[in-house]
Structure formats: C-alpha cells, structure tokens
Amino acid sequence: MTLEALQSETLAAIAAADSLDALEAVRISALGKQGSISALLKTLGQMSPEERQVQGPIINGLREAVTADLAARKAEMESAALDAKLATERLDMTLPAPERPMGSIHPVSQVMDELAEIFADLGFAVAEGPEIEDDWHNFTALNIPETHPARAMHDTFYFPNQMAVDGKAMLLRTHTSPVQIRTMMNQKPPIRIIAPGRVYRSDSDATHTPMFHQIEGLVIDKGIHLGHLKWTLETFLKAFFERNDVVLRLRPSYFPFTEPSVEVDVGYSLVNGKRVIGGNEGWMEVLGSGMVHPRVIANCGLDPQEYQGFAFGTGVDRLAMLKYGMDDLRAFFDGDLRWLKHYGFSALDVPTLSAGVGA
Ligand code: DAH
Numbered sequence: 001m002t003l004e005a006l007q008s009e010t011l012a013a014i015a016a017a018d019s020l021d022a023l024e025a026v027r028i029s030a031l032g033k034q035g036s037i038s039a040l041l042k043t044l045g046q047m048s049p050e051e052r053q054v055q056g057p058i059i060n061g062l063r064e065a066v067t068a069d070l071a072a073r074k075a076e077m078e079s080a081a082l083d084a085k086l087a088t089e090r091l092d093m094t095l096p097a098p099e100r101p102m103g104s105i106h107p108v109s110q111v112m113d114e115l116a117e118i119f120a121d122l123g124f125a126v127a128e129g130p131e132i133e134d135d136w137h138n139f140t141a142l143n144i145p146e147t148h149p150a151r152a153m154h155d156t157f158y159f160p161n162q163m164a165v166d167g168k169a170m171l172l173r174t175h176t177s178p179v180q181i182r183t184m185m186n187q188k189p190p191i192r193i194i195a196p197g198r199v200y201r202s203d204s205d206a207t208h209t210p211m212f213h214q215i216e217g218l219v220i221d222k223g224i225h226l227g228h229l230k231w232t233l234e235t236f237l238k239a240f241f242e243r244n245d246v247v248l249r250l251r252p253s254y255f256p257f258t259e260p261s262v263e264v265d266v267g268y269s270l271v272n273g274k275r276v277i278g279g280n281e282g283w284m285e286v287l288g289s290g291m292v293h294p295r296v297i298a299n300c301g302l303d304p305q306e307y308q309g310f311a312f313g314t315g316v317d318r319l320a321m322l323k324y325g326m327d328d329l330r331a332f333f334d335g336d337l338r339w340l341k342h343y344g345f346s347a348l349d350v351p352t353l354s355a356g357v358g359a
Pocket of ligand 1: 174175313
C-alpha cells in the first residue's frame with residue numbers, strides 16, 4: 001500500500017469512528033506496538049542514510065498527521081458527550097420546591113432571635129460591631145492595657161503585623177464587649193443595647209470551639225445602679241428559660257471593664273438525675289456582668305460623674321445548650337444534617353413573648 005493510501009485510509013477510519021472505543025481501536029491499529037505506522041517507522045532503521053533522509057520526514061509526517069487528527073476527533077467527541085450530559089442534567093429552577101421544607105433554623109439562630117425578642121420588649125436595640133477588631137476597642141478601651149494579665153486570659157488570634165490598619169494591630173475579637181465601646185462612642189445616652197455576634201479564641205474541646213457566639217448587654221444612663229442590673233437579668237432569664245421559679249445568685253467577681261463585677265449563677269433542680277433550670281438545689285454560672293467601670297465610660301468620651309451603667313455578657317451557644325439540652329458544643333458547627341434535624345427549629349416558629357418565646 002502506498003503511504004498516501006495508508007494516510008487517507010487511516011484518516012477515513014478516524015472520521016468514521018463513532019465512539020471513543022472505536023477511536024481507540026483505530027489508534028492502536030495505526031500507532032500501537034503492532035500498528036501499521038509503527039511498522040513503517042521501524043523500517044527506517046534498516047534504510048541507508050540517503051534513503052532515510054528522504055523517507056524519514058515522510059513517515060514521521062504521516063505519524064504526526066494521524067496523531068493530530070486522532071486528538072482533534074477525541075476532543076470533538078468529548079465535547080459532544082459533555083453537551084449531551086449537560087442537556088440531560090438541566091434543572092428547571094422555576095419548578096416548585098418539594099412540599100416539605102428541607103432546612104431548619106440552627107439553635108444558635110433560634111436563641112439569638114429569642115434574646116432579641118425578649119430584650120426588645122425591655123426597650124433594648126440590637127447593636128453590631130466588626131469581627132475583625134483593633135487592639136484598642138477589644139482591650140485597651142475596656143480597661144485592659146497592654147501589660148494587663150487579663151489579656152493572657154483571652155487566647156487571641158492576632159493578625160500578622162504587616163496587616164495592621166493605620167498602625168493599629170488587628171485581631172479577631174475575643175468577646176462582644178468592644179461593641180460597648182463602639183456604641184458609647186457613636187450614640188448619646190440613654191443607651192440600651194444588646195450585641196449578639198461571633199467571637200474567636202484559640203481554644204478547642206467539648207465545651208470550647210475557636211469560633212463561638214456571645215451576647216453583650218449595655219445600659220448607660222443617669223442614676224443606674226446594681227438593682228437595675230439584677231432586675232433586668234432576672235426578668236430576662238425567667239423569660240428565656242420560660243419559668244417563673246428561676247433563682248439568681250450574684251457572686252463578687254472581677255472583670256477589668258466593670259466595678260463592681262458580678263458573676264451570675266442560676267439555680268437548678270434535679271429531675272430524674274437531670275439538671276433542670278429552676279429552684280436552688282445547685283448553681284450554674286450563666287453570665288458575667290457588673291457596673292461599667294468609670295474609666296471605660298471616660299475612655300468613650302462620657303463623664304462618669306454624670307453617667308453610669310451596667311453591662312453583661314454570656315455565651316449564646318452555652319445558653320442554647322442549657323435550654324435545649326445539648327452536651328457537646330462541637331456538634332453546633334459540624335454541619336451534620338441529622339443533628340440539625342433533631343435540634344433545629346422550624347422556620348415558621350418565630351420566637352415571640354406572647355407565644356412563650358421558644359414555642
Ligand atoms: N467579655 C467577657 C468575656 O468574654 C464577658 C463579660 C463579663 C461581658 C462581664 C460583660 C461583663 O459585659 O460586664 O469573658
């Protein structure tokens with residue numbers, strides 16, 4: 001067979017191949033170990049140098065032409081196969097959703113909504129602040145100067161120095177307390193806010209995750225005292241746990257941004273060996289709080305002689321665990337649909353005080 005005939009026959013076979021398998025068979029019969037073109041290439045070895053100089057480029061040209069044609073035909077087939085696949089997998093986004101709603105509300109979202117509802121009823125607005133904070137708002141303004149041992153209590157995620165903004169070191173906020181500072185600097189008293197949000201600490205075990213949720217409360221006005229704080233927390237915790245027999249215990253404590261500082265315990269009873277909020281058989285710590293330190297008020301440009309206030313802060317995830325009986329915090333962030341099916345809330349159950357908050 002002449003080289004021209006071999007070339008046109010092979011190219012015709014490539015064009016006629018109607019599947020990737022058929023194409024592969026053509027490739028093997030031409031370029032495989034026993035292939036027709038491979039056999040021709042082998043003859044080059046036995047030729048005289050003069051003959052090889054003539055035949056070499058012709059045979060190699062044939063091999064290149066066939067190789068290129070095979071590749072082109074293969075790409076064409078693959079693209080046709082993809083088109084066919086895309087056509088059968090087309091999804092009509094305008095079709096109605098399945099009858100049963102598939103998603104559910106995460107307990108953290110549910111509890112944040114419950115808290116917003118309860119505090120809105122007490123005249124509190126919701127305030128927000130950035131999760132990427134500067135050192136001043138997160139620590140210094142809250143009366144935690146650079147050398148203060150309380151800084152070491154927060155396992156802070158700092159950004160590298162080269163990411164400083166206006167010369168200020170940046171970090172992931174370790175608590176929602178910097179929202180107190182931002183609110184006092186942007187708003188005139190009287191102030192009544194809560195600030196729910198994400199916070200970050202380099203810590204991880206069954207009760208700690210590197211990201212978790214806190215809620216902060218702040219009241220600033222004239223003549224505010226510890227009695228206001230106690231009444232507010234009691235009213236809030238009774239509404240949140242949906243029980244009238246919630247008993248609080250205030251313990252003296254220390255936070256740099258409050259003076260005096262109190263830790264708040266809530267009483268529980270044992271029912272069939274399980275802790276249930278209410279009564280006073282035992283105590284569980286639920287909140288940190290206190291009267292806002294005069295220095296913090298002054299740091300925000302207000303006169304502490306004129307204005308006083310109270311603040312509190314607690315973990316939203318922890319509140320959710322206590323109210324809804326989960327025992328491993330890590331499950332909150334695993335994204336396991338089975339967990340969410342069990343603990344999640346219907347999107348239609350919006351918390352309201354009149355319905356009994358978590359209903
Ligand atoms: N920021 C504190 C923490 O993360 C919690 C806290 C304690 C907030 C006392 C407050 C407070 O507003 O008054 O550990």
